[in-house]
Amino acid sequence: MKKRVILGMSGGVDSSVAALLLKEQGYDVIGLFMKNWDEKDEDGVCTASVDADDARRVAVELDIPFYTINFEKEYWDRVFTYFLDEYKKGRTPNPDVMCNQEIKFNAFLDYALNLEADYIAMGHYAQVEKRDDGYYLLRGRDENKDQSYFLSRINQRALSKTLFPIGDLDKSEVRKIAEKHNLYTATKKDSTGICFIGERDFDEFLDKYLLTKEGDILDLYGKKVGTHTGLIHYTLGQRRGIGIGGVGSGEPWFVVGKDLNKNILYVAQGEENPALYSTSLIGESPKWILEKDPQMPFKCTAKFRYRQKDIPVTVDKNGDGEIIIKFDNPVKAITPGQIAVIYQDEACLGSCIIKKIEPLEEKYRYLNN
Structure with missing residues (x-):
């Protein structure tokens, strides 16, 4: 049968x-x-x-x-x-x-x-x-x-x-x-974007469901360099669409932090600005493919966004049911809310939701914690 x-x-x-x-x-x-x-x-x-x-x-x-x-x-x-x-x-x-x-x-x-x-x-x-x-x-x-x-x-x-x-x-x-085999979909292009948003304007879609409020964009020295359209429209590490022009050294601006209570968006200039980098992260809601915690700590690789190259890391746990992922080298633009996926060679071991990051330099801790 x-x-x-x-x-x-x-x-x-x-x-x-x-x-x-x-x-x-x-x-x-x-x-x-x-x-x-x-x-x-x-x-x-x-x-x-x-x-x-x-x-x-x-x-x-x-x-x-x-x-x-x-x-x-x-x-x-x-x-x-x-x-x-x-x-x-x-x-x-x-x-x-x-x-x-x-x-x-x-x-x-x-x-x-x-x-x-x-x-x-x-x-x-x-x-x-x-x-x-x-x-x-x-x-x-x-x-x-x-x-x-x-x-x-x-x-x-x-x-x-x-x-x-x-x-x-x-x-x-x-x-x-x-x-x-002459299938009808043989030449159909791949779909892009999130299924419920599709090809539409992402910010416009969010505005339908969440309240947004304009606020200040500040640089790392506390100077106002622009106005944001609502913090939900920005992602850590974002370069395009910030709306800052003709300010500073001429290098590109990047989103490096948010303050929800004060409705402030923090930005910094330069591809290699230290404020963009972190040394580790705390992940919540871990899910393991084998449904049991692996023996920790252990060395492996991880991805913090789709199609990113594997990053060498060490995975450990804390006492709160969360896991700590330490990077062998500082990593740029880790984004809270995204998924950290853990690999051992070809096998995917599981993942966690990125809760917060450890900045490369202590003085930048205020940006995201």
């Missing part, structure tokens, strides 16, 4: 090829489109509906059953409210990581298992490997597309039931397979 796989189809080329490969491997494949958000773009088009139509068309081409499921309430409760709460704290969240943790590998998994699926599958560039002590999450073969960063908070239950059919392929190979 064929094993049943329920595949999350997004309407993109990756999940389309995943469906094709699963069918060729002899699985009983069912395509399922997750509708997590319902809002039209500036042209009055609901992009979720367009993507669902594309996914349905591929399912027809492959002769597999196709359905849609509405997870809008779950997404709002578990992901979007988290997103807004983080911005209220002055932090910059990563909702895509939480979407994987709470929706794709939780709510979707539950739904699929209730339909007596043996596995779920996704078109992610990552791999799962069963070892003696559990299921490991490995990087995708394509270094440029590896998505283990976004999957770093899923658990053993999910990994034991998950297939990543394109995880051992390069993106170029995926495109070639789609073109060879």
Whole structure:
């Protein structure tokens, strides 16, 4: 009897090829489109509906059953409210990581298992490997597309039931397979941005949900150099869009801190300004792929944003259930609210949410603590 796989189809080329490969491997494949958000773009088009139509068309081409499921309430409760709460704290969240943790590998998994699926599958560039002590999450073969960063908070239950059919392929190979089989999505461009924002103006979107207030932009000497449009619109390390021109040495300005109580945005000039650098971070809400704390301290590598090169670090814990990540060398523009993902060679060990950073120089502690 064929094993049943329920595949999350997004309407993109990756999940389309995943469906094709699963069918060729002899699985009983069912395509399922997750509708997590319902809002039209500036042209009055609901992009979720367009993507669902594309996914349905591929399912027809492959002769597999196709359905849609509405997870809008779950997404709002578990992901979007988290997103807004983080911005209220002055932090910059990563909702895509939480979407994987709470929706794709939780709510979707539950739904699929209730339909007596043996596995779920996704078109992610990552791999799962069963070892003696559990299921490991490995990087995708394509270094440029590896998505283990976004999957770093899923658990053993999910990994034991998950297939990543394109995880051992390069993106170029995926495109070639789609073109060879004349799939409708073969030339469709990759989606960018957060799913509920899409291609729209990010600041404009935030203003719909959160109150903003203009305030002073100060340099490291306390001199006013501009006016910000609301602290939620700025991220530590940000260079573009600050709105400071013709001030100072002529070097670019960077965001280096926020004071929520006083509504102040701090900036500094120069690519290598010491205020941009930190030596360690404290991470909250750690999640380990094997669901048990590794023996600490230990040496490994980490990423603090997607597509960043691996950073050599030492991981330890404090007495508050948090972890401390110490960098071998100072690191630039670490952003509270983002995800610190921990690796041992090809294996993703887990991740934590960046709570605060230790500045390179003590005098800059006031900027973010």
